[in-house]
Amino acid sequence: MTKQLAFVLCAFLALPNSALSAKSAGSVSLSPVWRMESDEDYSYQANYQPPGPVKGLALHGYFADDRLNVSDAKVSLPASAECRESVTLPDPRSLPDYLPARTHTEFWFYRSGDQGLYLGRTWRVERSDQCDVKAKVETRIIHMSLFNGMARFIVIHNGAAPVVSTNNIAEGELYPIPAHFVVMDRQLLQEGPRAAVSRRTDDRLENTSFRRTCFDTSFAFFFSNSCVLNETGPWQGLLISADSEADDGTSYSEYRLLDLDPEARIDGRLFQWDRKIVLAPTAGK
Numbered sequence: 112m113t114k115q116l117a118f119v120l121c122a123f124l125a126l127p128n129s130a131l132s133a134k135s136a137g138s139v140s141l142s143p144v145w146r147m148e149s150d151e152d153y154s155y156q157a158n159y160q161p162p163g164p165v166k167g168l169a170l171h172g173y174f175a176d177d178r179l180n181v182s183d184a185k186v187s188l189p190a191s192a193e194c195r196e197s198v199t200l201p202d203p204r205s206l207p208d209y210l211p212a213r214t215h216t217e218f219w220f221y222r223s224g225d226q227g228l229y230l231g232r233t234w235r236v237e238r239s240d241q242c243d244v245k246a247k248v249e250t251r252i253i254h255m256s257l258f259n260g261m262a263r264f265i266v267i268h269n270g271a272a273p274v275v276s277t278n279n280i281a282e283g284e285l286y287p288i289p290a291h292f293v294v295m296d297r298q299l300l301q302e303g304p305r306a307a308v309s310r311r312t313d314d315r316l317e318n319t320s321f322r323r324t325c326f327d328t329s330f331a332f333f334f335s336n337s338c339v340l341n342e343t344g345p346w347q348g349l350l351i352s353a354d355s356e357a358d359d360g361t362s363y364s365e366y367r368l369l370d371l372d373p374e375a376r377i378d379g380r381l382f383q384w385d386r387k388i389v390l391a392p393t394a395g396k
Contacts, residue, residue, distance in 0.1 A: 134364045139169045140378040142219055144394040145230060147380065148387040162379030167223030168346050169375035172368040177343055177361065178234075179236055181332055182213070182262040186244075192241035203246035205236045209369065220292055221375075226382045227255040229288045232390060248394075253287050254384040262286060262293055265384050273384075289350075289366075297348035315340070316351070321371070332358040 118395040141147050148163050180187040187199040231251045238244055242275060254265040257280065264287045266274045278284050286293050312325040327337040335355035337350050354365040380386055 121176075138164055139221070139372060139375040141230075141381070142171065144217075144391055145219075145245070145268065146183075146389050146391050149194070150380075152382075153291070153386050154379075162165065164376040165223040165379050165382075167221060167375055167377045169370070169372040169377060170218075170220040170368055171213045171370035172366065174216040174218070174364075175211050176215060176365050177213060177362040180213060180215065181212045181323075188236070188238060188244065191238070193240070194238050196242075198238075200244060201396060203355055205246075206234065210330060211365070219254075221377050221381050222292070223377055223382065225257040225290065227288075229253040229255065229292065230388065232394065248390070250390050251287075252388055254382070255288065255292070255293070264288070265305050267271060270389065274370065275388070291350040295346060295348040296350070312377075316371070319371070321373070333362070339375070342373065344373065 133199045140312050150159060153159075153161075164369060180189075184202050185199055186202045188194075188197060188342040190197045204211070206212070210217060214234070216231050216233040218229065220230075229251070231253075233249045233251070234246060235249060236244065241269075249269055250267075250345060251269075252267040255377045256263050256335040260280050262278045262280050264276050264278070266287050267277065267394075268274070276287065278286055284290070288297075310327045313326075314323060315321060316323050322341045323338045324341040325336055328335045328337060333355065334357075335353070340346055340350045340351055341348075350366070351371070352365075354363075354367075363382075381388075
């Protein structure tokens with residue numbers, strides 16, 4: 112580890128600490144998809160005491176789009192300069208049954224105060240130099256901390272060495288994680304009273320007691336809508352779902368939460384940037 116990286120990580124440590132399911136305010140730890148380093152392996156100190164649970168936000172969801180041509184459990188890949196023939200074959204990915212076929216990334220996000228943890232696994236289908244088709248899973252583990260109008264990220268991509276970056280917290284800023292996980296955007300809710308009644312819907316999330324506000328943002332032949340959490344508190348304005356598609360079926364994209372707990376008691380060890388987290392062996396297919 113370089114002195115510069117060690118300094119930045121030390122600064123980081125010094126900072127203050129399809130149907131949606133609503134979780135009760137119980138203890139939240141890692142999904143079985145992931146494995147976390149044990150206390151014994153993490154610390155050599157015999158009297159080590161891990162941090163206790165902290166109150167915060169716990170999310171689980173997915174991103175989907177039309178980057179991969181999937182239909183009837185089959186994947187079609189177009190011809191290319193290297194591989195001159197198109198090919199259609201059974202989907203080589205091992206997507207869980209609860210994810211739609213066009214999912215490219217499944218994520219988990221934990222946030223407590225100004226610290227956060229994003230875990231993502233992304234499925235890719237590629238052709239080798241010999242034009243063989245193979246599927247692979249990539250991982251991104253990202254620790255976030257906010258301070259003085261800045262956001263600091265420690266990014267671990269596919270188990271590689273950590274990469275540290277710092278961003279201003281500002282509209283239009285590009286972060287290593289989706290912007291709506293960094294700042295809760297209440298702009299839609301503030302503009303809501305001026306929105307046409309037909310373009311705004313206020314109701315409760317299915318299977319929950321949480322209030323949401325949805326906006327139809329369609330225009331011309333492009334259909335889109337988004338829904339945000341409309342509960343008083345630090346997570347008001349959290350994007351719950353968003354989808355868009357052209358009327359001819361192209362330009363499809365979807366973001367959706369599968370699990371939402373805005374009052375979670377989160378395992379405090381998840382926010383230790385130097386505690387190793389890896390994908391479970393059976394989840395990397």
